[in-house]
Amino acid sequence: MVLVLAAVLGLPGGARAADFDYANFQGEYGLRFGYGKSIHKASVQLYSLLPRWGIFLLRPGHTLGPLGISFVVEGILSVASAEDTGFEVGITPMFKFTYVLFPKALLFVEGGAGLISEGINSPAIGHSFNFTPQVGAGLDIALMPRLGFTLAYRFRHSSNAGIYKENPAFNCNFFHAGLTYYY
Numbered sequence: 001m002v003l004v005l006a007a008v009l010g011l012p013g014g015a016r017a018a019d020f021d022y023a024n025f026q027g028e029y030g031l032r033f034g035y036g037k038s039i040h041k042a043s044v045q046l047y048s049l050l051p052r053w054g055i056f057l058l059r060p061g062h063t064l065g066p067l068g069i070s071f072v073v074e075g076i077l078s079v080a081s082a083e084d085t086g087f088e089v090g091i092t093p094m095f096k097f098t099y100v101l102f103p104k105a106l107l108f109v110e111g112g113a114g115l116i117s118e119g120i121n122s123p124a125i126g127h128s129f130n131f132t133p134q135v136g137a138g139l140d141i142a143l144m145p146r147l148g149f150t151l152a153y154r155f156r157h158s159s160n161a162g163i164y165k166e167n168p169a170f171n172c173n174f175f176h177a178g179l180t181y182y183y
Helices: 002-010
Strands: 027-038 045-058 067-081 085-102 105-119 129-142 147-158 170-182
Touching: 027 067, 027 147, 045 085, 045 170, 067 105, 085 129, 105 147, 129 170
Parallel strands: none
Antiparallel strands: 027 045, 027 170, 045 067, 067 085, 085 105, 105 129, 129 147, 147 170
């Protein structure tokens, strides 16, 4: 991650990213691609598309200095590889806590809990309707005055929260990469 940060900050496009100023942004749109793998039980791999929209509640560079807080809504559409090919579709509201690491780099921690429909044939997933509490961290690196490259890790738990007797937990490590447009 340090090498990617050094490479992106040193790219010739860095001059265009010099106008990148979190203090002037109101919110974000983004699209991430994710790869996830189950931690234990049956092997499940997820290939995900994660569209996002967020709004700054407290912008970095204002009230709390380099700290910021956002409310983000993220969708998920995944193709799953398990015993058979399956899918996931869902939505997760989250809070994103940010810290301006460098003028062109924003460190963040985000987490929330969402709803997901899973059509995956695996003993790790007991039901098609589940809840997904999740938490992760990452880095947004400026590419242009309003565009950032995002790298992130997230831990996600998926279960039916005890609605049914059978409630196998499905835990997964997710790795994300994508683009974020700040407006």
